[in-house]
Amino acid sequence: MDLKPLQPAIDGQRVVITRELVEKYNRPGPRYTSYPTAPNWPKDFGPEDFERHLQAGNKKGSPLSLYFHIPFCEERCTFCACSVVATKRHEMAEPYLQTLLQEIDQTAGLVDKKRPVQQLHLGGGTPTYFSSAQLEKLVRHVQKYFSFSDDAEISIEIDPRVTSDEQIQTLSRLGFNRTSLGLQDFDPEVQQEAGRIQSEEETRLIMETARECGFKSVNIDLVYGLPKQTPEKFRATLKKVLDLNPDRIALFNFAYVPWMHAHQRKIDEKDLPDGWTKLRMFCEAIETFQNAGFDFIGLDHFAKRDDELSRARRNGTMYRNFQGYTTKADCDLIGMGVTSISFTGGAFAQNAKKLKTYEEKIAATGRATEHGMSLSEDDLLRQKIIHEIFCHQRLERSETFDLYFEKEIFALKPLAEDGIVQITPKEILITPLGRFFLRNVGMVFDAYLKAGDGKFSRTV
Numbered sequence: 001m002d003l004k005p006l007q008p009a010i011d012g013q014r015v016v017i018t019r020e021l022v023e024k025y026n027r028p029g030p031r032y033t034s035y036p037t038a039p040n041w042p043k044d045f046g047p048e049d050f051e052r053h054l055q056a057g058n059k060k061g062s063p064l065s066l067y068f069h070i071p072f073c074e075e076r077c078t079f080c081a082c083s084v085v086a087t088k089r090h091e092m093a094e095p096y097l098q099t100l101l102q103e104i105d106q107t108a109g110l111v112d113k114k115r116p117v118q119q120l121h122l123g124g125g126t127p128t129y130f131s132s133a134q135l136e137k138l139v140r141h142v143q144k145y146f147s148f149s150d151d152a153e154i155s156i157e158i159d160p161r162v163t164s165d166e167q168i169q170t171l172s173r174l175g176f177n178r179t180s181l182g183l184q185d186f187d188p189e190v191q192q193e194a195g196r197i198q199s200e201e202e203t204r205l206i207m208e209t210a211r212e213c214g215f216k217s218v219n220i221d222l223v224y225g226l227p228k229q230t231p232e233k234f235r236a237t238l239k240k241v242l243d244l245n246p247d248r249i250a251l252f253n254f255a256y257v258p259w260m261h262a263h264q265r266k267i268d269e270k271d272l273p274d275g276w277t278k279l280r281m282f283c284e285a286i287e288t289f290q291n292a293g294f295d296f297i298g299l300d301h302f303a304k305r306d307d308e309l310s311r312a313r314r315n316g317t318m319y320r321n322f323q324g325y326t327t328k329a330d331c332d333l334i335g336m337g338v339t340s341i342s343f344t345g346g347a348f349a350q351n352a353k354k355l356k357t358y359e360e361k362i363a364a365t366g367r368a369t370e371h372g373m374s375l376s377e378d379d380l381l382r383q384k385i386i387h388e389i390f391c392h393q394r395l396e397r398s399e400t401f402d403l404y405f406e407k408e409i410f411a412l413k414p415l416a417e418d419g420i421v422q423i424t425p426k427e428i429l430i431t432p433l434g435r436f437f438l439r440n441v442g443m444v445f446d447a448y449l450k451a452g453d454g455k456f457s458r459t460v
């Protein structure tokens with residue numbers, strides 16, 4: 001195994017990552033798609049609490065980001081960490097759609113119509129499990145109740161294996177302008193292990209159709225750390241991905257957590273690349289994408305230099321939510337569908353995670369909130385700090401900041417000695433080397449993290 005230090009260039013600056021440094025910091029930790037993280041949300045938060053916070057959001061008048069979860073997939077990929085119902089029984093889609101329409105009716109009645117929708121996202125599962133007619137019914141229903149701003153981002157996750165040209169044409173006619181394509185890796189052996197066989201041809205054809213239909217931006221999702229993946233195989237995948245010419249790329253670190261996702265037990269741990277090999281693949285991908293004209297965004301995203309997301313990163317307006325990095329800051333998120341999460345009026349709310357429970361609750365009351373959390377002043381402050389770490393890698397210091405976070409600043413000193421952060425009298429900067437340890441920096445500001453908290457995936 002090649003144990004030489006890794007030396008990728010980040011934003012034009014070469015950094016040195018040693019094996020010792022990785023061993024020191026590679027420990028279980030949250031990915032911070034939310035703060036406080038979902039395991040800390042209490043169970044005694046129900047539909048009435050969610051409604052109260054929706055009303056609080058109305059008072060503030062923030063724009064909206066709407067999310068709809070379509071949980072079905074024909075088969076479950078072995079690496080998947082999404083909330084999925086694996087079934088080939090497509091007749092399950094129609095009752096689910098009807099439940100979703102009911103939830104939209106109920107929710108729309110509580111939201112001020114003047115609040116513009118700046119973002120709508122269909123995620124899953126596989127949103128194109130819905131037929132063209134079902135997708136149209138869903139979107140027309142949303143359009144009936146909510147008003148969209150002219151520059152709204154309307155996006156959908158697409159699985160090229162099960163999406164037809166007709167569905168893409170329908171989505172385009174309905175106003176969809178962004179899409180994210182699942183891919184993960186092109187290598188046949190890795191695809192076999194991942195339980196997801198997807199040819200280059202079907203991926204290329206779906207991208208071409210999306211572009212012909214006027215989609216402004218196409219994102220590709222990749223995963224590193226999959227079983228049987230090697231730096232050589234992944235290098236070949238990166239080249240093929242660049243040939244497809246996406247606008248954005250999300251490169252996720254595979255989280256092997258079989259104690260949370262039982263289907264991951266199908267993976268033989270011996271087939272997984274070790275942490276150091278994973279990091280080599282990640283570093284090579286960063287260099288490859290940067291050399292091809294992409295900016296490295298936050299934790300694991302890449303966007304072409306003239307893409308809106310890159311511009312938002314440069315001018316400090318980029319934001320991060322459950323769907324990843326976005327240009328639409330300050331939106332209240334309203335999630336509908338099984339397991340979906342909302343963040344509105346200073347509170348998280350999550351719908352029932354089991355399909356049957358979700359459908360029963362919506363049928364009975366129109367609401368399915370199962371748990372959530374109303375954030376305290378301290379939570380909101382730390383949420384903002386973690387957001388700054390993941391989006392802009394900079395914290396501004398002040399007398400008040402220093403007093404409030406005295407303990408945390410002290411805890412950052414070893415990270416400063418290791419070159420991960422730089423502490424000056426005016427600010428705390430995450431260095432280019434620190435880009436590999438964002439989760440470790442975030443953990444310093446996490447008031448809920450307990451010592452030895454092993455439920456999360458590893459940070460590097």
Ligand code: SF4
Nearest residue numbers: 073076077080082125
């Ligand atoms: S298609 Fe996507 S959501 Fe469905 S099982 Fe595979 S990775 Fe998970």
